[in-house]
Amino acid sequence: MPHFEIGYQPAHSLAKVTLQPNESVIAESGAMVGMSTNVNMQTQSKGGMMGGLKRMFGGESFFRNTFTAQNGPGEVLLAQALCGDMVVLEMTPNGYFIQNSAYIASSMDVNVETQTGGFKGFFSGAGVFVLKATSQQPGQVLIGAFGGIQELQCDGNMVIDTGHLVAWDATLSYKIGKSGAGWIASYLSGEGLVCDFTGQGRIWIQSRNPGEYGQAIGRMLPPRKA
Amino acid sequence: MRYELLDKPDFSMVKVTFDAPGETMVVESAAMVARSAAMTMETNMRGGIMAAAKRKLLGGESIFQNTFTAAAAGETLYFAPAPEGDVEVLELDGSYDLMMSSGAFLGGAQTVNLDTKWGGARGFFSGTGMFLLKADGQGPVFFSCYGGLHAVDVGPGGYICDTSHVVAFTSGLQYNVQKVGGLKSLFFSGEGLVCNFQGQGRLWISTRNPSSLANFVQPYRPVQRSN
Numbered sequence: 001m002p003h004f005e006i007g008y009q010p011a012h013s014l015a016k017v018t019l020q021p022n023e024s025v026i027a028e029s030g031a032m033v034g035m036s037t038n039v040n041m042q043t044q045s046k047g048g049m050m051g052g053l054k055r056m057f058g059g060e061s062f063f064r065n066t067f068t069a070q071n072g073p074g075e076v077l078l079a080q081a082l083c084g085d086m087v088v089l090e091m092t093p094n095g096y097f098i099q100n101s102a103y104i105a106s107s108m109d110v111n112v113e114t115q116t117g118g119f120k121g122f123f124s125g126a127g128v129f130v131l132k133a134t135s136q137q138p139g140q141v142l143i144g145a146f147g148g149i150q151e152l153q154c155d156g157n158m159v160i161d162t163g164h165l166v167a168w169d170a171t172l173s174y175k176i177g178k179s180g181a182g183w184i185a186s187y188l189s190g191e192g193l194v195c196d197f198t199g200q201g202r203i204w205i206q207s208r209n210p211g212e213y214g215q216a217i218g219r220m221l222p223p224r225k226a
Numbered sequence: 227m228r229y230e231l232l233d234k235p236d237f238s239m240v241k242v243t244f245d246a247p248g249e250t251m252v253v254e255s256a257a258m259v260a261r262s263a264a265m266t267m268e269t270n271m272r273g274g275i276m277a278a279a280k281r282k283l284l285g286g287e288s289i290f291q292n293t294f295t296a297a298a299a300g301e302t303l304y305f306a307p308a309p310e311g312d313v314e315v316l317e318l319d320g321s322y323d324l325m326m327s328s329g330a331f332l333g334g335a336q337t338v339n340l341d342t343k344w345g346g347a348r349g350f351f352s353g354t355g356m357f358l359l360k361a362d363g364q365g366p367v368f369f370s371c372y373g374g375l376h377a378v379d380v381g382p383g384g385y386i387c388d389t390s391h392v393v394a395f396t397s398g399l400q401y402n403v404q405k406v407g408g409l410k411s412l413f414f415s416g417e418g419l420v421c422n423f424q425g426q427g428r429l430w431i432s433t434r435n436p437s438s439l440a441n442f443v444q445p446y447r448p449v450q451r452s453n
Contacts, residue, residue: 008374011236012311014433032406034378034387034431037422041407065407077376077431081438083310210442218446226449 002107004140010085010148015078017105017142019069026066026112027078027105035067036074042066066108078105080144087149087204089141094170095134098143101210102166103131107139132170143167147208158197163209169201227251227335229366231313235374238313239306240333244296253305253333255290262301268293277341293336307332307370314375314394314430315368322427323362323397326369330393335365360397369394373434384424390435398427 002025003018014033017025032041043063067076080086089096091110098112106112115130133141145166152158154172162176175196197203227249229242239259242251261267269290271278278289294303307313316324318338331340343360361367371393378385380399389403401421423429 008235008376008433012374012433014374014376032388033391033433034376034385037384037386039386043407079373079433081435082442083373083434083439214443214446217443219448221443221447223448223450224444226451 001138001140004088004105004142006086006088011083013079013084013086013144015086015088015104015142017067017076017078019067019074019076021069021072024066024068024108025076025105026064026108026110027076028103029063029065031078031080031104032065032067032076033079034077036069036076038070038072039074039076040068040070042068078142080104082146082210084145084147084206084208085149086142086144087151089133089143089167091133091135091137091139091141092169095132096141096167097170097172097174098131098133098141098167099165100129100131102143102145102206103133103141104144105142106133107135107141109137110135110139110141112141134170143204145204145206146210146213147206150205150207152203152205154197154199154201154203156198156200158203160195160197160203160205161209162193162195163211164205164207165195166204166206168197168203172197172199172201172203174198229315231315235312237306237310238370239304240313240315240368242303242305244301244303245299247296247298249296250336251294251303251333252336252338253292253294253303254331255292257305257307257332258292258294259304259306261294261303262296264297265301265303266295266297268295305333305368309372309436311370311372311432311434312375313368313370314377315366316396317366318361318364320362320364323360324367324369324394325397326359326361326394327392328357328359330369330371331359331361332368332370334361334367335363337363337365338367339363369430371430371432372436372439373432376431376433378429378431380423380425380427380429382426384422385429386420386422387429387431388435389419389421390437391431391433392421393430393432395423395429396427399423399425399429 002023005016006013008014043065110133112131112133115132143166176193177196178193227242227244229240232239232241269292271289313332338361341360342357375393401423403419404422406420
């Protein structure tokens with residue numbers, strides 16, 4: 001299995017993936033920063049045309065890249081676009097749900113699929129489309145956050161702002177809804193949409209919300225043409 | 227003269243402590259953070275107006291650089307780059323040069339010479355710019371980037387780096403700009419073009435890329451109405 005090593009934490013984290021001969025890692029489009037010259041990159045729309053379209057609709061990229069070490073071991077350096085930490089999730093029998101923009105890479109045997117969350121996903125502001133990662137064998141998923149990452153233990157019920165969600169154990173059931181008693185209260189609270197979790201499992205959250213950040217900076221910039 | 231790098235890696239800053247009056251340090255315009263009051267600061271275009279204009283236009287550096295000269299032993303100077311990120315220092319000894327991509331130079335000893343070097347037309351296609359800044363001579367040279375600075379010792383196998391993540395490399399390395407993967411990858415991989423480094427030397431890669439941040443913020447700008 002590829003070996004993931006994360007450095008430069010937390011703000012400018014970089015993952016070094018060490019591949020044994022003929023081993024592969026799948027990464028999100030644009031995540032590669034550097035690699036050995038004997039690593040071969042192939043661009044595929046995994047799951048075929050429909051899989052690609054489904055991913056694109058989910059805010060993911062249509063294509064993912066597969067990096068394979070040829071004629072000996074190799075390494076690939078992976079990073080996300082924004083500042084923040086990364087964490088490696090070891091696959092469990094139940095798997096994980098991952099907020100789409102948090103996915104960076106996974107080992108070959110891990111199946112990563114876009115969940116058709118329907119309207120609740122579409123209306124969730126932060127563009128919360130959810131990926132489900134499952135694997136019959138041991139494997140890993142590399143996820144990245146905006147800001148720091150905290151691992152929370154859900155023991156019953158927990159409420160998380162959708163803009164701060166990174167990933168959670170698939171043992172948890174979740175429901176996206178408004179945070180206040182009504183739509184107006186929810187809007188005025190500034191909390192927008194939240195995710196209600198029920199059950200037992202771990203939840204990874206990010207300490208900053210990319211949408212909030214974009215708005216804080218964006219409003220100070222000169223207007224762009226429509 | 228002694229120096230140390232503070233607040234690494236996210237908000238790196240250089241602290242220089244001078245050991246004798248007359249010692250100097252050359253720093254990019256606007257990079258000074260603090261200095262002892264008695265120290266003199268001289269703003270000049272090193273190498274004359276032509277060399278400075280060339281550095282500015284071609285190498286992405288500022289026209290003016292500030293030279294700080296110590297008036298007494300024990301005086302201190304602090305300087306830092308504009309964006310958050312890391313700073314590295316290399317002690318040049320004359321046996322090799324350091325090539326820096328546009329905007330990476332932060333400061334150095336007066337005995338370090340800077341020159342812009344034609345990176346070839348290939349530079350046009352890469353994020354590194356058409357020209358590279360070459361530092362040679364003797365003494366410390368400081369360089370910085372947005373994000374973390376990851377050093378790779380390139381050996382016989384060579385190394386591939388995304389064009390927009392190259393910060394600096396030692397003169398034992400040469401590179402070619404090429405596409406990675408097949409034709410499909412060129413358009414759809416999101417990886418664009420890469421630099422394939424060959425030779426023997428050290429390469430510094432930035433772990434983040436400022437244009438990715440700019441691209442992220444862009445849609446959040448207010449929208450101008452048509453009239």
